[in-house]
Each structure stands twice: as structure tokens, then as C-alpha cells.
Amino acid sequence: MAVATVAALLAVLGGGLWLAARRFVGSRVQLLQGSGDPGLMHGKTVLITGANSGLGRATAAELLRLGARVIMGCRDRTRAEEAASQLRREVGQAEDQKADPDAGGAGELVVKELDLASLRSVRAFCQELLQEEPRLDVLINNAGIFQCPYMKTEDGFEMQFGVNHLGHFLLTSLLLGLLKSSAPSRIVVVSSKLYKYGDINFEDLNCEQSYNKSFCYSRSKLANILFTRELARRLEGTNVTVNVLHPGIVRTNLGRHINIPLLVKPLFNLVSWAFFKTPLEGAQTSIYLASSPEVEGVSGKYFGDCKEEELLPKAMDESVARKLWDISEVMVGILK
Numbered sequence: 657m658a659v660a661t662v663a664a665l666l667a668v669l670g671g672g673l674w675l676a677a678r679r680f681v682g683s684r685v686q687l688l689q690g691s692g693d694p695g696l697m698h699g700k701t702v703l704i705t706g707a708n709s710g711l712g713r714a715t716a717a718e719l720l721r722l723g724a725r726v727i728m729g730c731r732d733r734t735r736a737e738e739a740a741s742q743l744r745r746e747v748g749q750a751e752d753q754k755a756d757p758d759a760g761g762a763g764e765l766v767v768k769e770l771d772l773a774s775l776r777s778v779r780a781f782c783q784e785l786l787q788e789e790p791r792l793d794v795l796i797n798n799a800g801i802f803q804c805p806y807m808k809t810e811d812g813f814e815m816q817f818g819v820n821h822l823g824h825f826l827l828t829s830l831l832l833g834l835l836k837s838s839a840p841s842r843i844v845v846v847s848s849k850l851y852k853y854g855d856i857n858f859e860d861l862n863c864e865q866s867y868n869k870s871f872c873y874s875r876s877k878l879a880n881i882l883f884t885r886e887l888a889r890r891l892e893g894t895n896v897t898v899n900v901l902h903p904g905i906v907r908t909n910l911g912r913h914i915n916i917p918l919l920v921k922p923l924f925n926l927v928s929w930a931f932f933k934t935p936l937e938g939a940q941t942s943i944y945l946a947s948s949p950e951v952e953g954v955s956g957k958y959f960g961d962c963k964e965e966e967l968l969p970k971a972m973d974e975s976v977a978r979k980l981w982d983i984s985e986v987m988v989g990i991l992k
């Protein structure tokens with residue numbers, strides 16, 4: 657009996673050490689921008705949706721550090737202002753510790769209200785932005801909602817399709833003129849590998865016949881990729897590029913709608929701590945596509961860990977992409 661207990665203890669201890677080793681010396685993602693040119697984004701204006709949390713927050717921090725004027729498009733002003741003042745402190749402190757204070761200098765953060773689950777909010781946000789901002793160099797469609805219970809947006813769209821795809825579709829359409837006049841400019845779309853399990857079921861885009869929350873998340877992320885490819889085609893010759901990425905599995909607030917049983921929670925936390933990326937690691941591809949000279953002129957591509965990746969045929973289907981585009985225009989009411 658005692659032997660078994662000791663063996664079990666050793667196994668737990670060994671497992672813990674192994675996990676810790678993986679966490680700290682394993683094949684972690686390289687922080688490409690960790691030593692990036694501090695002035696790289698100086699004079700550039702970047703809009704990031706959902707910039708108060710997770711990947712968006714980490715992306716905002718890094719682009720701020722690289723000198724950009726970062727507009728945080730967030731649905732909750734209080735949460736966003738809180739994130740903004742934390743980021744200003746973090747980036748400011750790093751700035752103060754720099755050996756050469758003249759090298760670059762951080763940019764600035766601006767909070768603006770944007771609820772992608774409301775077309776009215778998207779329109780109001782864009783109207784204000786177009787009035788106030790003389791230029792827009794980078795748009796990062798990052799905000800997202802994951803496997804929520806069945807909900808509808810203000811305009812009656814299934815929530816995941818409405819926020820992840822349609823809200824960003826309208827946002828991008830309304831800002832395209834400014835992006836074009838600021839060219840060369842970039843659009844970065846945050847999708848997910850889970851797109852593989854989705855399909856664009858045109859006959860039930862609002863999931864009124866049946867709702868499967870994982871299917872609908874995957875479908876919205878497939879829509880992100882089809883949107884990117886169709887937009888890239890439409891933007892040829894404009895010097896506005898658009899690329900899409902998957903960040904990997906990242907420890908963020910995305911799982912807020914997933915109920916993990918209380919007893920399993922410690923195990924889940926341990927596994928996510930050991931194996932999931934940190935937000936800064938997960939944000940590397942967004943930062944890369946937004947700022948790196950390496951991807952200048954590259955458009956319509958799918959990236960993971962800062963490298964181009966292959967897509968499944970269903971994500972490259974041009975006729976589905978066009979049909980989705982046309983239907984999205986009707987749904988958000990911008991059909992000319």
C-alpha cells in the first residue's frame with residue numbers, strides 16, 4: 657500500500673516537472689517582435705477590434721510599443737479604458753527602462769466604442785472614425801465570440817456568424833475607402849484552424865432550423881477565410897492587402913461560454929498553463945502581418961506561426977466566397 661502511494665506521488669511529481677519543463681524550455685513560439693525595430697509603426701494608425709482582452713490586447717501592446725497610434729474598437733468602454741491604462745503603464749515602464757530613450761518611442765492608444773453585434777453601432781463607429789482619423793494603415797479584425805448558447809444580434813443574426821463575420825464585413829466595407837487612400841495599407845483577419853469543421857449552409861445562415869454551437873463557430877471562422885480571399889481578389893492593384901491567420905491555442909477569455917466541471921478545472925488550468933500559448937505568443941502572427949516588411953504586397957494568404965499555410969479546398973472555393981459576399985452585402989444592407 658505504502659509503495660503504491662509513493663509511486664503515485666512520484667508519478668504526480670514527475671508529471672508536474674515534465675509539464676513545467678515543457679512550459680519553460682519546450683518548443684515555445686519565438687517572439688519575433690521581441691526585438692523588432694522600435695520605430696517600425698511610427699506614424700501609422702491601427703484599428704484592432706476586441707483589443708481589451710486576449711490576443712487583441714497583446715497585439716495592441718506590441719503595436720503600441722512599435723510606435724503606432726492604436727485605436728481599440730471595444731464593446732465595453734469601461735473594460736477597454738481599464739485595459740488601455742494598464743497597457744499605457746506596461747509599455748511606458750518598458751520605455752523608461754530603455755537604454756536609448758530616443759530610439760523610436762511608443763505610440764498612443766485611443767478607445768472607441770464598437771459593438772459588432774449591432775449594425776447601428778458599427779455604422780456609428782465608422783462615421784466617427786472617418787470624421788476624426790485622416791488615415792488608417794492597418795485594420796485587424798480580431799474580436800470574436802466562441803460557442804455561446806443560441807443568441808441573436810440586434811439585427812437578428814445568429815451571434816457567432818453576426819459578430820465574427822457580418823459585423824466585421826460591414827466594418828471593413830465602410831473603412832475600405834480610408835484604407836485605400838492610406839495605401840499601402842493592410843487588413844488582418846483572425847480566423848481559427850477550427851474552420852475545418854464548418855460549412856457555409858446558405859439555407860440556414862441564422863441557424864433557425866438547428867443550432868450546433870461548435871459548427872456555427874467553425875462556420876464563422878470559415879467565413880472569415882472566404883471573406884479574406886474574395887476581398888483580396890477585389891483589392892488587386894490597390895496596394896491594400898488582406899491576409900488571414902490562425903493563432904493556435906491560446907490562453908484567453910475566449911472559453912467564457914464553456915462550462916468546465918469544478919473538479920476538472922484544476923487539471924484544465926494545469927494543461928492550459930503547460931500547453932496553450934500565452935496571449936503574446938498567440939498574437940505573434942497578427943503582429944507580423946500588421947507590421948513586418950516581409951509581407952509587404954502579400955495578399956489573400958493564410959498564416960500560422962508567421963508562416964504561410966495550406967488551406968482545405970472548401971476554404972478556397974471561389975464560387976462559395978462570391979455567394980457569401982453577395983449575401984453578406986444584403987444581410988448588412990450595403991447592396992448598391
Ligand SMILES: NC(=O)c1ccc[n+]([C@@H]2O[C@H](COP(=O)([O-])OP(=O)(O)OC[C@H]3O[C@@H](n4cnc5c(N)ncnc54)[C@H](OP(=O)(O)O)[C@@H]3O)[C@@H](O)[C@H]2O)c1
Nearest residue numbers: 706709710711731771772773799800848905906908909910
Ligand atoms: N484563444 C484561442 O485559442 C483562439 C484560437 C483560434 C482563434 N481565436 C480567435 O482569436 C480572436 C480573439 O480571441 P481571444 O482568444 O483573444 O478571446 P477573448 O480574450 O475572449 O477576446 C475576444 C475579444 O472580442 C471581443 N468581442 C466579443 N464580442 C464582441 C462584440 N459583439 N463586439 C465587439 N467586440 C466583441 C471581446 O470583448 P469583451 O471583452 O467585451 O467580451 C474581447 O475583447 C477571436 O476571433 C477568436 O476566434 C482564438
Ligand SMILES: *[C@@H]1O[C@H](CO)[C@@H](O)[C@H](O)[C@H]1NC(C)=O
Nearest residue numbers: 853854868869870871872874
Ligand atoms: C456539431 O458540429 C460539430 C462540428 O461541425 C460536429 O463534430 C458534431 O458532431 C455536431 N454535433 C451534433 C450534436 O450534431
Ligand SMILES: *[C@@H]1O[C@H](CO)[C@@H](O)[C@H](O)[C@H]1NC(C)=O
Nearest residue numbers: 836839840892893894895896
Ligand atoms: C502601389 O504602390 C506602387 C509602389 O509603391 C506604386 O507605384 C503604385 O502607383 C501604387 N498603386 C496604387 C493604386 O496606389
